[in-house]
Amino acid sequence: MANHVRSxxxxxVGRLSLYRSLLQDHAPENVTHLFSHDLARMARxxxxxxxxxxxxxxxxxxxxxxxxxxxxxxxxxxxLDNPECENVALIGVGHLGRAIIDYFQGRRSNLxxxxxxxxxxSKVNRxxxxxxxxxxxxxxxxxxxxxxNTAIVAVPGNAAQGVADQLVQAGIRGILNLxxxxxxxxxxxxxxxQDMTMxxxxxxYFARRSFNKKGSKNE
Amino acid sequence: MANHVRSxxxxxVGRLSLYRSLLQDHAPENVTHLFSHDLARMARxxxxxxxxxxxxxxxxxxxxxxxxxxxxxxxxxxxLDNPECENVALIGVGHLGRAIIDYFQGRRSNLxxxxxxxxxxSKVNRxxxxxxxxxxxxxxxxxxxxxxNTAIVAVPGNAAQGVADQLVQAGIRGILNLxxxxxxxxxxxxxxxQDMTMxxxxxxYFARRSFNKKGSKNE
DNA sequence: GCCTGTGAAGCTATTCACAGCT
DNA sequence: AGCTGTGAATAGCTTCACAGGC
Numbered sequence: 443m444a445n446h447v448r449s450x451x452x453x454x455v456g457r458l459s460l461y462r463s464l465l466q467d468h469a470p471e472n473v474t475h476l477f478s479h480d481l482a483r484m485a486r487x488x489x490x491x492x493x494x495x496x497x498x499x500x501x502x503x504x505x506x507x508x509x510x511x512x513x514x515x516x517x518x519x520x521x522l523d524n525p526e527c528e529n530v531a532l533i534g535v536g537h538l539g540r541a542i543i544d545y546f547q548g549r550r551s552n553l554x555x556x557x558x559x560x561x562x563x564s565k566v567n568r569x570x571x572x573x574x575x576x577x578x579x580x581x582x583x584x585x586x587x588x589x590x591n592t593a594i595v596a597v598p599g600n601a602a603q604g605v606a607d608q609l610v611q612a613g614i615r616g617i618l619n620l621x622x623x624x625x626x627x628x629x630x631x632x633x634x635x636q637d638m639t640m641x642x643x644x645x646x647y648f649a650r651r652s653f654n655k656k657g658s659k660n661e
Numbered sequence: 662m663a664n665h666v667r668s669x670x671x672x673x674v675g676r677l678s679l680y681r682s683l684l685q686d687h688a689p690e691n692v693t694h695l696f697s698h699d700l701a702r703m704a705r706x707x708x709x710x711x712x713x714x715x716x717x718x719x720x721x722x723x724x725x726x727x728x729x730x731x732x733x734x735x736x737x738x739x740x741l742d743n744p745e746c747e748n749v750a751l752i753g754v755g756h757l758g759r760a761i762i763d764y765f766q767g768r769r770s771n772l773x774x775x776x777x778x779x780x781x782x783s784k785v786n787r788x789x790x791x792x793x794x795x796x797x798x799x800x801x802x803x804x805x806x807x808x809x810n811t812a813i814v815a816v817p818g819n820a821a822q823g824v825a826d827q828l829v830q831a832g833i834r835g836i837l838n839l840x841x842x843x844x845x846x847x848x849x850x851x852x853x854x855q856d857m858t859m860x861x862x863x864x865x866y867f868a869r870r871s872f873n874k875k876g877s878k879n880e
Numbered sequence: 881g882c883c884t885g886t887g888a889a890g891c892t893a894t895t896c897a898c899a900g901c902t
Numbered sequence: 903a904g905c906t907g908t909g910a911a912t913a914g915c916t917t918c919a920c921a922g923g924c
Contacts, residue, residue, distance in 0.1 A: 449870070452863065453893070459862040460843070467818075468842070477905070486843060490895055493907065505905040506902050521866075528865055538760035541815075545757075545841065545857055548818070553858075553865055592865045596760075599686075599767070616868025618861050622764065623687070624679070624705060632867040634860050638764055639772075641853050642837050643678040644671065646747055646772055646811045647740075648851040649835025651668070672915075696883070709917055712885065724883040725924045 450498045450521070457495050460485055462518045465511050466550060477508035523552045529588045531614070533605050534596035535560040535575050538620060542594060543571045553592075557584050561601075578608065585612040592616045599623035669717045669740070676714050679704055681737045684730050685769060696727035742771045748807045750833070752824050753815035754779040754794050757839060761813060762790045772811075776803050780820075797827065804831040811835045818842035 450458075464484045469476070478496075479489040496503070501517040503509040532539055535558050546555055558575040560566055566577045576584060584590070593614045597605055602621035609617060616632040619625050627633050669677075683703045688695070697715075698708040715722070720736040722728040751758055754777050765774055777794040779785055785796045795803060803809070812833045816824055821840035828836060835851040838844050846852050 451892080452867075455863050455866050456859055459859045460856070463841070463856075463858065464843070479905095484843075486845075488895070490897095491893090494894075497907070503906055504902080505900085505907090508905070522862055524865075524869060528869075530861070530865070536760065537756045537763060541755065541757035541760055542857060544755070549841065549858055551858065551862070553861060592861070592868050594861065614868075616864040618857070618864045620857075622682070622768065624683070624703075626705075632864055634864050636855065636857070636860055637679070637682075638761060638837070638839075638855070639682065639768055639770065640675055640678045641855055642749070642772060642811070642813065643741055643770070644674050645835040645837045645851055645853050646743070646749070647674050648671075649811050649833075650743060650747075670914080698883095707917065709919095710915095713916075716885070722884055723924080724885090724922085727883075 454495050454498055455522070457485065457487065457491070458499065458518050459522060461492070461495070462515055462522065463549070465515050469511055474512070475507045475510050478503070481509070519552075527552050527554050528592065529554055529556045529590045531556070531581075531585060531588075531590045531593040531609075532558040532573070532596060533560075533578070533581075533593060533609070534558075534598075534601075534621075535562075535565045535570055536596065536598075538596040540571060542596060542620075543573050547572065555594075556588050556590065559584075578605070581608055582612040585609075585614065590614065593618070595619045595621050595625070597621055673714050673717055674741070676704065676706065676710075677718065677737050678741060680711070680714070681734055681741065682768070684734050688730055693731070694726045694729050697722070700728070738771075746771050746773050747811065748773055748775040748809045750775070750800075750804060750807075750809045750812040750828075751777040751792070751815060752779075752797070752800075752812060752828070753777075753817075753820075753840075754781070754784045754789055755815065755817075757815040758813075759790060761815060761839075762792050766791065774813075775807050775809065778803075797824070800827055801831040804828075804833065809833065812837070814838045814840050814844070816840055 461481060468484060478492040482489040482492045499517045499521055501514055530553050532542060532555050539558060543555060555573050558570055558573045559578050559581055560575060561578050566575045568575055591614060593609050595602055595605055595617060599622045602623045603625055606617060606625040606627055610627055610631060618634050620636050622637050622639055624635055625633060680700060687703060697711040701708040701711045718736045718740055720733050749772050751761060751774050758777060762774060774792050777789055777792045778797050778800055779794060780797050785794045787794055810833060812828050814821055814824055814836060818841045821842045822844055825844040825846055829846055829850060837853050839855050841856050841858055843854055844852060
């Protein structure tokens with residue numbers, strides 16, 4: 443009764459993000475329109491899935507021309523993006539942290555890593571690949587000043603929970619945890635766990651046996 | 662009718678991997694047994710979910726003592742692991758690649774990164790964090806010699822598909838793709854896409870709105 | 881009592897299939 | 903013809919709830 447903007451399922455949000463990135467970065471230069479089965483092929487999902495997902499965006503395609511790429515991207519962005527650029531904090535400036543900075547440097551996104559944090563004194567108070575690095579002690583202050591409400595945890599497993607507690611304390615609303623230790627956070631914090639070990643063990647398991655069914659998973 | 666070893670669903674395999682890592686790395690020292698609700702709390706899933714998942718392992722717990730940790734770990738391992746140590750190739754020795762090597766260095770796992778590859782001449786023919794790095798041209802040869810059937814793709818997006826083609830050519834059976842570009846691979850290759858951008862956009866989306874339901878996702 | 885294992889129910893996600901449009 | 907949007911059907915996943923055991 444409260445929400446006039448109906449909530450979009452988790453899985454759909456993920457695929458919308460994928461669709462947008464495909465449309466922006468991998469669509470042929472000279473085409474302005476495409477059909478559901480074109481986008482489906484790019485995203486490795488079924489055409490029915492694409493149409494179903496796009497229902498949630500409110501964008502209406504045309505039966506003869508399909509979807510206008512520019513309009514569709516705009517429509518997805520209106521859902522996924524904050525009106526202003528959204529500030530993100532990165533915790534951990536090791537190899538993984540730097541990889542993440544690179545990752546976002548190359549991508550047009552309205553997500554913007556505005557601050558990195560580390561407890562190693564030799565890594566802070568300088569610019570790392572374009573992002574200012576601070577000691578963890580300044581977390582609360584910067585989170586407030588920069589209006590950050592999303593954070594990426596890229597610290598060693600044994601430091602992850604401590605960092606998470608500080609993030610929650612500082613007022614963060616969503617966390618992407620890349621450390622190999624699952625986190626405890628309050629109910630109202632949105633958390634995604636992304637443990638590469640788990641993913642790789644899954645791949646190894648299915649690679650080992652002979653499976654005949656379609657074996658591809660977006661996560 | 663063909664398979665005497667019934668196939669375990671994707672999701673369950675992922676959680677079994679998680680359970681094992683929790684039992685090995687995060688169980689209190691002095692306890693030998695635990696109940697489904699204990700493991701459930703550690704893994705952030707329901708107790709019913711744990712019991713259901715363990716059905717697939719064949720391990721039978723005792724109603725009064727619960728599950729014996731050592732036995733359960735052994736039982737999960739018998740399912741997830743190859744009898745011998747399983748060799749994995751890493752493609753891309755940038756920050757992300759090094760982060761992954763670190764990741765696995767610290768974990769007891771029978772997955773073993775035995776070779777890294779890169780097309781940057783300055784990065785190859787040396788040991789990177791304990792792993793020998795080779796030029797991509799040696800991929801086929803090493804994959805065959807080392808009996809590698811799983812690979813991690815950690816190269817820039819624009820190089821990912823080329824690498825994937827070579828991996829398939831070399832006889833790889835499963836791929837974990839960490840590059841921001843989805844891959845096309847034949848049906849019989851098991852592929853997991855793990856795009857951090859997509860995950861972060863999801864987190865940002867749900868962090869932005871006020872959700873009241875449990876907001877945690879293992880992926 | 882409190883636990884496990886599991887059939888059955890409930891829920892979610894995906895696909896099918898077709899009316900309606902151009 | 904070939905497309906879209908969508909109700910209905912299906913498949914897949916999670917939880918409920920309870921029999922049976924210690």
